[in-house]
Amino acid sequence: MQPIVEIRKLAFAYAPAHPVLRDIDLSIERGAVVGIMGQSGCGKTTLLRVIMGALRPSAGEARVLGHDTRTLDTQGLYAMRRKMGMLFQFGALFTDMSVYENVAFPLREHVKPPDELLNDLVIMKLNAVGLRGAAHLTPTELSGGMARRVALARSIALDPQLILYDEPFTGLDPISFGVIVRLIRNLNDSLGATSIIVTHDVQEALGVVDYVYFMAAGRVIAQGKPDEIRSSSEPFVRQFVNGAAEGPVPFHYPAPAYEADLELAA
Amino acid sequence: MRIVDLRARLERLGSGVTTHVWRLGFASRFLAYLVLHSGTALRRFRLTIAEIYFAGVLSLIIILVSGLFVGMVLALQGYETLQRFGASESLGVLVALSLVRELGPVVAGLLFASRAGSAITAEIGLMKATEQLSAMEMMAVDPIARVVAPRFWGGVLSMPLLAALFSAMGIFGGYLVGVQLIGVDAGAFWSQMQAAVDLRNDIMNGVIKSVVFGIAVTWIAVFEGYDAPPTAEGVSRATTRTVVTSSLAILFLDFILTALMFTGGTHQ
C-alpha cells in the first residue's frame, strides 16, 4: 500500500546560501501517528509546511496523498488540502465568528449542506472533542485548551485523511494536555486517518506516537519507534530525551572568554 | 562630511527608494489579484454587505458631525469675507461649491482613512498574526477572495456615499449658520447656489473624486494589513502607515484630479 506521505532526498532553502532542510527521507504509512521532533529552529515546522504544500521543495520529492507537491497548481493544491486537516499552534480560530460558525466554516465553503445536515455535522464534530455545549461561545471566551479543541473539531470537519499538528501541546495545563493527547489518538483511529505531530514535548509525545523522526539542523538524525528513541545512543537524542543542560547543544551561546568580558585581564 | 558617511547615506537613500518602488509594484499585483478574485465577494454579497456596515455605517457619526461643523465654519468664515465686497448673498454658492468640489470628497476621505482604513488594516494584520489567514489557506479557501476582497469593495462602495452625506450635511450646516443665525436671505442662498453649482462639472466631478479616493484608501488599507509583519509592533506600524499614506495619497490625487477637472475653463 502506498504511503500517505513519501519524501525522498528533500532539500529546501529560502535563499541558496541558507539551506533549512537537507537530504530528508520520510515515509508515513496510513493509520500511523508519527512525531517529528527536535530543537526549536531545527526545521520541523518548515518540513510541515512542505508537506502542507505551502512551500515548494528546492530539491528532491514530496508526495502527499498521491500528489507530487512540486507540480501542483492552485486547483490541485486546494484539492489536496481538502483531504487534510491542520491544527495550528494556538488554534487560529476566526475571532469574528462563534465556535459553531468556526467548525461550520469548512463545511459551508466546500460541502454546502442543507441547514439541518450542517447542524448535525457540526454538533457531531464538537461532541467528538467534548465541546458540544460551547457552540454558542466566541473564541475570546474560551480558555487556551478549549480553543485548541475547537480548532481540532474544525480541522476534522471534512473527515480528512491526513491531520497535521503544529506544536499542539504548547502552553496547556496538565488536564487539557491529557485531553488533547487522547483526542489525537482516538480521532486518528476512529477516522481511519494518519496524523503527523510536530512537537518538542518529548515525554508526552513518545507516549502517543507510533514512530518518531528526530531532526537537528535541517536533517533527520534519528528515527524509530518510541522505545528505540528512548534507548538511543545518539548524543543529541539523549540530551533531548533527558532534557540535559549540556550535550551536543551547549548551554552557553558563543561568546568571548568570561574573564575578558568582565575585564579581569590583568 | 566624510566620504564614507556620504556613501552610506546615499546607499540607504537608494535602498529606501528601491524598497518603496518594489513595494508599490507588489501592491499593484496584489490589487490586480484582488480584483480578479472578487467573484466570491460579489456572488456572496452578504460578505460585502457586512463590510459596508463596518466601513460605512460605523463611520456615519463622525462623517455627519464633521460635515455639519465644516459647513457651519464655512458659512461663518465665508460671510466674514463676502460681506466686505457686498456679496454676502453668494454665501450659498461659496459653501456649496467648496463642499461639493473639494471638502466633501477630501475631508470625508481623510476621516474615512483614519477610522475605517486603520480598522481594516488592523483587522487583516491581526488575522495574519494569529494565523487565521494561514488556517483559511489550509482549509483550501483563498483568504484574499474571502477576507480581503469583501473589505475592499465594502470600502469602495461606502466612500462616495459618505462623501455625499458629508457635503449634504455641510450645506445644511451652512444654511443653519448663514440663514438662520446670520440672516442671509434664504431665497438668495438657495437660488444663487442652484444657478452656480453645475451637475456635471461640480457634483459629478466631486463624486468621481470620492470614488477615486475610496479606491486609493481601501487599497492601501487592505494591502498594509495583508503585508504587515505578524507581530504586535508590525500591525501597529502598518495601521499608522495606512493613515499616513492614505492621507498623502488623497491630497496628491486631489491635486491631480482638480487640475484635470476644474481648470478646463481656462481653455476655451
Place this chain on the structure above:
Amino acid sequence: MNRSAIDLWVGVFVVAGVAALLFLALKVGNLASFSSSQMYRIDAKFANIGGLKARAPVKSAGVVVGRVADIRFDNETYEAIVSINLDYNYQFPRDTTAKILTSGILGEQYVGLEAGGDGVMLKNGDRLRLTQSAVVLENLISQFLFNKAAEGKPEAKEPAK
C-alpha cells in the same frame, strides 16, 4: 450583531447616501435645467468675444434659453465663431441680434439675444447675421483718454494764438 440588523443598517446607510446625492443633484445643482430638453445649434460670428467661455449662458430678456457650446476661430475672416445650443422650445427669428454682455459690472459674460421681426425662424445649423462684440475694457479706457486728449488740443491752440 445578527445578520438582519446589519442588513437593516446597511440599507439605511445606502438609502441615506443616495438621498444625499439626489439632494445635491436636485436642490443644489441645476439638474432641473437643460438635462433632457432637445437643443438646436446656431452659429454667430463676433469681432471680439471678450471673456466669454464655453458653457456660458445664452439669455433673452434675462431668461436662460441656451448655452454656449464651443468657441472657434475663423482663420480667414479673423473673427470668432461662437456655437450656441438653444432649447428647442424657444424659437427665434432669422434676424435676431446676438450681443456679448456682462452680468453686473464685473461679472461673467454671457450671450444676450434680442429677437428681430422676421417671420422665418432659425433652424439647426443657421448663422446669426447681426452680432455685437463684447466691450473690452482697455479699448474703452483708450477711447476715453483719446477723447480727453482731443478736447484738450483745441483749448491748447487758443492761448497760442
